[in-house]
Amino acid sequence: MSEAPPGILERFRRLIRRSLAARLATIAIVSVLGLVAMGFIAHAQFNRALLRLLIDPEIESVADNLIGNSGPGLAGELALQDLPYDPRYLQPLSGRYFQIARIHDDLLEVQVISPSLFDVNIQLDPKLQAELTAANAPRGPRYIDVAGPDNEPLRVIARVEQIPQLEGRYLFLVGVAPRAILAPAANLVGLAFAVFVAFCALMVAAVSVLQVRVGLEPLHQLQRDIASVRRGDSERLGGEYPAEIQPVTEELNALVDHNREVVERARRHVGNLAHALKTPIAVLKNAAADGKNNEVMRQSIDEMEAFVERQLRRARVAARAEARAGAQAPTIAYRTPVLQNLEDLIFMMEQKYDHQKAVDISIEAEGDVTFRGEREDLLEMVANLIDNACKYGRSQVIVRLLPPFESNGLMEIVVEDDGPGLSDSEQSLAMARGARLDEAAPGQGLGLSILKETVDLYAGELLFERGELGGLKARLRLPATD
Structure with a gap:
């Protein structure tokens, strides 16, 4: 059964994983979309600010004028002594309207409307009307947005007041259609925002192209230099690269x-x-x-x-x-506990020399340490040192296990005996390939030199010095894991 082809999202994920250029392009696209969204939000906030600055003060002034000019009519109804001074409130469907209604429980009895409303009323949502006309409703102006004639959006101020010499409470509504006022400014600002967003998008696109062409150029140069090393034209990577590379x-x-x-x-x-x-x-x-x-x-x-x-x-x-080559730890994939392997190795050496000579082999360790390498290599290196200590020591061999140094992360295995030891010249000669200090012992004189090569393989250290027991002290330093 054949597998279903990957979807768009999965193909996009693969592209992102495989291409730095695709990642940069994605970041650029997301940035542009974010700029566009911020442009729409900023435009909407600008329109709201214009409402508060241009329209709200006007309708509040007209509401104050209406309340001041309200009084009882001939039949006891509310009447206006003077109409607002703005003639647009007299012109039908001009976009400026007012309405005064008496509150009867939860109902409104419209008593006065502006001539601009002609033969319609400003309708309120029942829930909003209940909030405005409630007996415990807070006093003071309230700005709301409702639908006016022909469902035209209106910015309205609503005030509930009591008029002297008249019973009951009255709801004053003064509204202005914001479109006529804000349209010129909104169009200009919208154009400015569109130009700004387009400019930012072009800048982001240009920066992204520069990032792909210029920012990734060191990687292309690194690729060319590696190819040069592989072909044998260069021995090492010697170019100047950014700090990140x-x-x-x-x-x-x-x-x-x-x-x-x-x-x-x-x-x-x-x-x-x-x-x-x-x-x-x-x-x-x-x-x-x-x-x-x-x-x-x-x-x-x-x-x-x-x-x-x-x-x-x-x-x-x-x-x-x-x-598994690395700069400092070629065999970093291996972890070998040291203490138990040392104890097993000492037991084997005691069995080996039990019938040859009386040698006391002791171990001193504060705790276990983990060697960053293979167990066989560790046993081969330490066995070589302990075997030589048992061979040339008189009666005592001490093996110490020291924890890693904080400076370089190398643990230390110290093998010390009470034999004759080696002079400085003999120590140098012992590390030479094929050199033998004891011609009576079998072998080809390669043990310590091969041991040194293994130590170097692990980026370790092998030192010889005079020990406290009078014989040779071998200090084997190897990389340890955390």
């Missing part, structure tokens, strides 16, 4: 440097393998020529096989580190 270029340069280091390390591994196999091959040749030293041949073959396996394991570690 500079960290990315630094990480990419670190990745390039790391890959170059991995290649160099692979070359060294090949050299180590060739160096290690020279002696066993020579022994095999001599044994083969003799035809009697089968045990020597077996031992040499075992040594070659072990070393080849060791180098293959180191190559796999380097390959994993290359795949």
Whole structure:
């Protein structure tokens, strides 16, 4: 069954995820729509302000005039002594109207209307009429918007007053059609707002184009520089980039440097393998020529096989580190608890040297620490140090686990013995590839140099110094996780 094609919203989401230009364009469109909405809101607020400034004072003045000129007529009804001075209240359907009605309970008895109303009345919504004519309604003017003749919108002032010498209360309504007054100003302001919004929209569009063309140009330059490095035209990214992109270029340069280091390390591994196999091959040749030293041949073959396996394991570690390369933590994907592995390793060393010499191996730790790397690499590095300490120490080996330093986030494993130790020159020689300080011990002299390469692979540190027990103190610093 075929899948349904993605909808418009899903296609838009995919476009936003894949394109920075689409994101900038979307922001520009939303900004323009926001400007248009703000323009409509501002225009409406401007019209309301014009109502309060131009119309409300006029109808309030006319209402005061009507109330002042109201009095009893010949038949006891309300009559006006003088009409408003504005002749437009006399002209039919002029847009200026007034109406006076007597309040009977909830009903209105219209007694006076302006000639401009001709033969119609100003009708009020029943609910609004009830609010205006209620006995407990607040006194004072109230401005309302109602429908006038021909359903023309009216701005009306409503006042309930008592007239001397007349019984009851009277509702005075004075209304003006705002369209005739506000239309010229509203058209001018509407045009101004339209021009302003159009200008802002064009500016937003222009800025968005500049952002896409100019703002994203460093990314295009970065793409070209990376392609140059990939083709071999450049060794590193050396251009000037904005501060927001500079960290990315630094990480990419670190990745390039790391890959170059991995290649160099692979070359060294090949050299180590060739160096290690020279002696066993020579022994095999001599044994083969003799035809009697089968045990020597077996031992040499075992040594070659072990070393080849060791180098293959180191190559796999380097390959994993290359795949997860970073500026400071090539194997950040791994988390290995340290304390339990140290305890297991010490137990194995005690079993190994139990029948060879009396060595007391102790561990000191305030708490557990998590190594940012693989367990096999941790065991290989620490085992090398503890094995050497047990081999050359007299009777005591101490292993200490220290928490990460706040400055660089490296935990520390200290291995100390009470053996003869190493002088400064011997410490430097011990780290050299193929160098051996003890010719009586089996091996090819590559243990510490390969250990140093593994430490460097994890951006760690390996230091040698004279310990408190009188022998060698090895300080292994490795990256730790939080």
